[in-house]
Amino acid sequence: MSEAQQNGSQMPGGAGAAKGGSGPEEKLHDVVVIGSGPAGWTAGLYAARANLEPLLITGDDYGGQVSITYEVENYPGFPEGLSGPDLVEKFKAQAERFGCTVSYDHVSEIVVDEHPFTVRTAQSKEYKTKSLILCTGARPRFLEVPGEQEYTGKGVSYCATCDGFFFRGKELVVVGGGDSALEEGLFLTKFATNVRIIHRRDELRASKILQDRAFAHDKIDFVWNTVVTSISGNENGVVSGVTTQDTLNGSQSHIDTDGVFVYIGHIPNNELYHGKLDLDEDGHLIADPMTRTNIPGVFAAGEIADKVFKQVATSVGQGCAAAMQAEKFLASLEAVGLPDLNEDPRAWPVPGVPERAPELMAAD
């Protein structure tokens, strides 16, 4: 079961929802988009506006990570901020308005060594497509300490938006030192009496504005140079404390707590791509600045391919670029026919696209 399902988030139907039974489809699609985070919806929007009639397959984690974000304050155009789920619904509505078809299904396999590509799903659907845009994003990294798995859903959580409400009047621990740890730690102060942020160094990775807010908050304090080594529970089977270790002198301590929220980064959702597409050492899809993977006609956008920026705004930009590249690829397909799938896609002619700028080549 996916994180989103565990957390009870919904997989809504809608006007543009795909219909039909299982098995192979007759239709040959121009573009199939996999993933329903900011990159996926934007790819769907742009492909739809280019009259490519895209099919977007949401995946189990509908909306991706932004859908479990309480408030998005830095997405341009929304000066007051808005909730992650609200933003996802706006993305979806805009993509559907221009004809993006949505399938609430999970992709189980892609075949990219023959063209047209094949996409198979958990609901036993099979789609053929001339191009693919991969926006499968990333998921939370686990602590991997004793007690974490056992108490997940019983005090251990990766989603303050989903679970914060259950900790009204309780004491909480947040693990991590990045934007997520601080942003969600601040959110948890709405419910908890105290939020203790445990970080493995004495310096935060989070942005200055969040640091300033967290340092100024009277319900938040920090435990520096410390890692959580185990999570323990009480006779009711729920979290009651964590064991910690000082990273400087190795000494062990215990902190009583009612809940542990883990924000220690993300792992790319790359299970579909092993042995099929080039991945980097951290498991991100390798895509060039034009969003091209190593297979012509297969593009990647958002956190599955982005190990640097990981913002809603940058994912949206990458989704847009991927759809524009897919459009060029389809035009090339029509003009010059099928490329050799083993050929470097960057060497393949794409009408209307100038040779890649030298500064972009240098970024590879």
Ligand code: NAP
């Ligand atoms: P992140 O920036 O990668 O931070 C992960 C944090 O967890 C780091 O402080 C890291 O410590 C710590 N960590 C990693 N592995 C650990 C382990 N095994 N045990 C203990 N601590 C561990 O992840 P993130 O906060 O989820 O942010 C991901 C990206 O999303 C970033 O680019 C961030 O800017 C962006 N984001 C932005 C916003 C916003 O703009 N409002 C909100 C959320 C996320 P070290 O610092 O020592 O490496």
